[in-house]
Amino acid sequence: MRKLLFILFALIATPLHAEDWPKRAAQRDVVLKDFRFGTGETMDVKVHVTTLDTPHRDAKGEIDNAVMVLHGTGGSGAQFLRPQFADELYGPGQVLDITKWYAILPDNLGHGQSSKPSDGLRMKFPRYDYDDMVRAQQAMLTTGLGVQHLQLILGTSMGCMHALVWGELYPGFARRLAPFACNAVPIAGRNRMWRKMSIDAIEADPLWNGGNYTEQPKQGLRTAMDLSMIAGGNAWGLQTDYPTREKAEAYLSQSFAARSKDNADANDQIYQIDSSRNYNPAPALKKITVPVLWINSSDDFINPPELGIAQKQARQMPRARFILIPYSPLTKGHGTHTWAKFWKADLSRLLATK
Numbered sequence: 001m002r003k004l005l006f007i008l009f010a011l012i013a014t015p016l017h018a019e020d021w022p023k024r025a026a027q028r029d030v031v032l033k034d035f036r037f038g039t040g041e042t043m044d045v046k047v048h049v050t051t052l053d054t055p056h057r058d059a060k061g062e063i064d065n066a067v068m069v070l071h072g073t074g075g076s077g078a079q080f081l082r083p084q085f086a087d088e089l090y091g092p093g094q095v096l097d098i099t100k101w102y103a104i105l106p107d108n109l110g111h112g113q114s115s116k117p118s119d120g121l122r123m124k125f126p127r128y129d130y131d132d133m134v135r136a137q138q139a140m141l142t143t144g145l146g147v148q149h150l151q152l153i154l155g156t157s158m159g160c161m162h163a164l165v166w167g168e169l170y171p172g173f174a175r176r177l178a179p180f181a182c183n184a185v186p187i188a189g190r191n192r193m194w195r196k197m198s199i200d201a202i203e204a205d206p207l208w209n210g211g212n213y214t215e216q217p218k219q220g221l222r223t224a225m226d227l228s229m230i231a232g233g234n235a236w237g238l239q240t241d242y243p244t245r246e247k248a249e250a251y252l253s254q255s256f257a258a259r260s261k262d263n264a265d266a267n268d269q270i271y272q273i274d275s276s277r278n279y280n281p282a283p284a285l286k287k288i289t290v291p292v293l294w295i296n297s298s299d300d301f302i303n304p305p306e307l308g309i310a311q312k313q314a315r316q317m318p319r320a321r322f323i324l325i326p327y328s329p330l331t332k333g334h335g336t337h338t339w340a341k342f343w344k345a346d347l348s349r350l351l352a353t354k
Contacts, residue, residue, distance in 0.1 A: 030144030070159025076112030077105030088340035123211035
């Protein structure tokens with residue numbers, strides 16, 4: 001008996017690891033009939049969504065424990081099952097303990113297993129933008145999952161920008177917003193330049209052929225991936241980890257080989273990068289009156305803190321709190337947004353806010 005109790009307590013004390021989360025996740029596709037894009041085009045759109053645990057319903061029968069987590073450019077909902085995020089947040093007693101919360105992790109339009117150019121339309125796929133993506137998310141929630149309100153939208157990078165768009169397009173739908181790693185101004189300056197460089201690199205590859213390629217334009221994709229790695233990296237950490245030319249070049253080669261296994265599609269990447277082209281929530285930030293936790297990091301090449309943009313814009317929202325995570329060899333550059341250890345205590349405080 002004592003041995004059995006010892007084993008039982010050992011199991012309880014052992015944290016869930018990343019490989020367990022996919023086993024606990026449910027997958028489904030929500031089809032949005034005749035979805036209308038901002039261009040005026042219509043088509044049936046599929047939104048793939050991963051969910052963790054079970055929705056709870058209040059006395060009125062409405063789901064009251066839903067939180068949605070939105071990924072960045074080129075990502076998918078599955079990235080939030082990785083240990084740096086899931087192991088820090090979803091377990092018993094943790095901030096997004098899935099015995100209490102119903103976590104919704106969509107693949108956004110043009111990404112993952114949702115509808116995208118590589119499904120067959122290629123460059124004839126409607127040129128979606130962030131408003132289209134957010135409207136598809138809202139339709140997925142309401143018509144597909146029966147969710148009429150969210151307790152939280154947590155968005156990283158592109159998802160950070162989506163969270164701000166949500167706050168303006170659907171005020172109050174989410175009772176709290178947690179935008180991580182973005183600004184609320186048009187994608188311009190250096191930010192637009194490196195994105196346009198990535199698109200130009202793909203389109204300049206002769207294999208791209210106007211989007212009608214028979215094999216992926218690998219050289220263009222490699223340049224786009226390399227630019228993304230530089231834009232998302234932590235210069236201090238990279239210098240510390242790869243202090244010689246040989247080590248730096250070996251890492252670059254290994255990194256490209258690993259990223260190439262993701263089966264990236266060139267047209268999908270062009271659409272993903274370009275979807276931010278008309279993003280600009282700045283004029284309507286005052287509409288966002290729910291509690292907001294806005295976090296950027298000091299080592300973010302994409303949203304450099306020296307511009308001071310987010311710090312000023314956060315003051316336009318009456319209940320926003322802005323935090324800048326200090327630069328260190330341990331932070332992850334732009335990617336700090338997905339390493340929950342840096343901000344989970346602040347997220348816990350946001351969720352306690354009424």
